[in-house]
Amino acid sequence: MSQDNLLFSPKTIGQLALQNRIAMAPMTRSRAINNVPNDTMREYYQQRNSAGLLITEGTSPSADGLGYARIPGFFTQEQADAWSKIATAVHAGGSKLVVQLMHTGRIGHDLNLPEGKTLIAPSAIAAAGQMWTDQQGMQNHPVPKAMDKNDLERVKQDYVHASKLAIAAGLDGVELHAANGYLLGQFLNPRSNVRDDEYGGSPENRRRYVLEVVDAVVAEIGAGHVGIRISPCNPFNDLAANYEGEEAEYLELVRELAKRDLAYLHLIATPGAVPDSSVKAIREAFPGPLMLAGDFNRERAEAALASGIADVIAFGKPFIGNPDLPARLLKNIALNAFNPDQLYTPGPQGYSDYQPHSEAVSA
DSSP: OOTTOGGGSOEEETTEEESSSEEEOOOOOOOOGGGOOOHHHHHHHHHTTTSSEEEOSOBBSSGGGOOSTTOOBOSSHHHHHHHHHHHHHHHTTTOEEEEEEOOOTTSSOGGGSOTTOOOEESSSOOOSSEEEETTTEEEEOOOOEEOOHHHHHHHHHHHHHHHHHHHHTTOOEEEEEEOTTSHHHHHHOTTTOOOOSTTSSSHHHHTHHHHHHHHHHHHHHOGGGEEEEEOTTOOTTTOOOSOTTHHHHHHHHHHHHHTTTOSEEEEEOOTTTSOHHHHHHHHHHOOSOEEEESSOOHHHHHHHHHHTSOSEEEEOHHHHHOTTHHHHHHHTOOOOOOOGGGSSOSSSTTTTOOOOOHHHHTO
């Protein structure tokens, strides 16, 4: 395999033997009516099963983590059975499937949650901004309930239960979402976590819950089936970004994760947002498989693989309008644009109705 075709070479990460080094990044698409995956979603993932790894859209392990309208869950047997059908469709193309477990924490609205549930978070601090609800349109983020000891233990066990369900359903692993301002990321950040107990205050305390969840999930399904996503320098969802000491805090987190021998670390490394020096430092602190995401094209992806700074490259937006993205990249076929107005609308339009290129079909 030449140095300019590394994207298309196989790679084993943890217990996942990938047919190529192209991953589909997790992208919320809001098609799960009643929070249960459906046939339209199965078709969407099946269309993209030529990638080495498909990471699902953010999927909640808990009923109170369904902050967005129409996102899927993975905490009931009905949900697990639906995901099992998707796993079978993904495996038919040779791809592996991991579910991104995303508890939304304070990002959401009670109208998007099942009856009787309310938003929870590390601290009772509302996020700036608004959230779409199908019932009443855009609404301000409410003040969440600060998680007490019972909540902390329950949600941790929810992650474990979802992971166990995922493996039993035939998925290949889980990715813990500790990025982009969702629950685990909220614990890491000093703007969303102002606790004064053992889970807040110092950097060591703020990362404690993330590591406890990692350890609990690893104990259930094995480190080789567990990845984690992080996003330093990221203000998304009202996080503090580029605060004093942030890089040192993340490097210490990465060093702790490296001790766990995880399947991979997934780093959002968008140019201009995350300094190259920080990416290099994280690479040095994490000797295991490193996946990078952040506006990659083929040229930049090949360069990252050739340099050793990354082992797998995750593509997000290009996969929306190009279900045949690996073949298009291999054959240098122009990419389709996608319709941004249909990113989160229910139904197949702007989701599973993008067609492969005739040349790509024969790749």
